[in-house]
Amino acid sequence: MTNSTIDVLVWGPLHEFLMQALARDFKVHKRWEIKDLDAWVADRGPHVRAVVTSGVYGLETALLERLSSLEVVTSFGVGYDAIDTAYLAKRGIRLSNTPDVLNNAVAETALALMLCLTRRISEAERFVRAGKWTSAKFPLGRGLTGKTCGIVGLGKIGKTIAKRAAAFNMEIAYFRRGEPYPDVPYTHYSDLKELARQSDYLVVIVPGGPETKHLINREVMQALGSDSYLINVARGSVMDEQALIASLQAGEIAGAALDVFEDEPRVPTEFFSMDNLVLTPHLGSGTYETRQAMAELVFTNLSSYFNQGKLVTPVNLD
Structure with missing residues (x-):
């Protein structure tokens, strides 16, 4: 069903399929093409009912406050740490993301980084x-x-990584505060440093945000040890990059592979001269198939909300 009278503000350029589908079925406004934002908000802001963004672009609460008719935000990506969910909840604005469809791609990236790092593929x-x-x-x-x-983080993507790693005849262990998950056969640790001490490869796949900021600190790296490796496919904020630099320089870990960084796309220049460090530009979900599926799910969420009154993959903001 076409919703051509519904104003949708798109925060930044997104997947071609998504942009075309939105333009076909909605009244789309491209934030990055608006030259006088204040004038535009005064004119069209009260009419905007939906915002489309991503984990890269996030949202600016100050602008959202001027969108008085905003009902729903749909985000391209599984992580939503760049979105002020408390603010959305306060206003009763719904939020959706794109879970599950990128599990395999991110897991493949994690294993690719592990192999690239441990077999020294980039260096070779x-x-x-x-x-x-x-x-x-x-x-x-x-x-x-x-x-x-x-x-570190045995959610849906973490479990998919575990299956891939098990196929390489690796032993699987995981960190979770509190009780172990009842439905997995892997060894549980409630102490992160103890998991690090027992691991040859420590793969980080927890959500970003204040609760996990610098979860992987110097103490965790020292516990990991000089014969072990660190892989981050979560969020850059989860790892203390300055601690990682110091740990690598001191030989406290064997090496690291990073797909995410604290201040993307800026990367600490100290990393560039380290041969035991593999760096990729946040390509975890970067396959044609996965990005298409993500784009379709964003569009399906938006269409379902305005046509059936519900989101397909809602984020619980309670």
């Missing part, structure tokens, strides 16, 4: 391109088989 590729193979032997890496993969 640079070695060959530099023409060094004719005069030197490349150093050995380490295998995954029989090693312990510690997972």
Whole structure:
């Protein structure tokens, strides 16, 4: 059903399919193309009933306050730490995200980073391109088989990572404060540092936000140890990057692989000279198939809200 009279504010450029579908069925306003935002808000702000954003763009509460008719926010991505959910709840504004459809892609990225790091793939590729193979032997890496993969955050993506790691004959352990999950066969630790001590690879996949800021600190890295590796596919805020720099420089961990950073797209320059560090530009869900599925789910949420009065994948703001 077309909702061409409904004003929708899109926070930033998103997937082509989503932008085309929104333009077809709604009255779309592109925030990044609005030259005089104050004038636009005075004119159209009271008519905006929906906002479409992503974990990259987030939201500005000061602008939302001027959208007096706003009913719903749909976000492209599973994480919503860049959105003031308390504010949305206070105003009774609904929120949806795109869970589940990116589980496999993020899990694949986590395993790819583990393999790239431990088998030194990026370093080896640079070695060959530099023409060094004719005069030197490349150093050995380490295998995954029989090693312990510690997972910090055993949600849906964490469980998918666990299955992938188990296929490499790795032992699986996880961190969760309080009681263990009753439906998983993996070893549970309620102490994060103890999980780190027992892990050969520590994979971080917890939500971002104040509760997890710098959860992975220097003490956790020191507990992980000089023969073990750290992989972050969660949010950059979860890891203390300055502590990681110090830990790598001191040889306290064997290496790290990061897909996310505290101040994206800016990356600490100290990282660039470290061969035992693999860096990727937040590509966890970056497959054609996954991004298409995410775009379709954002559009389905918005259409369902205005046509049936409910979201397909609502975020509980209570």
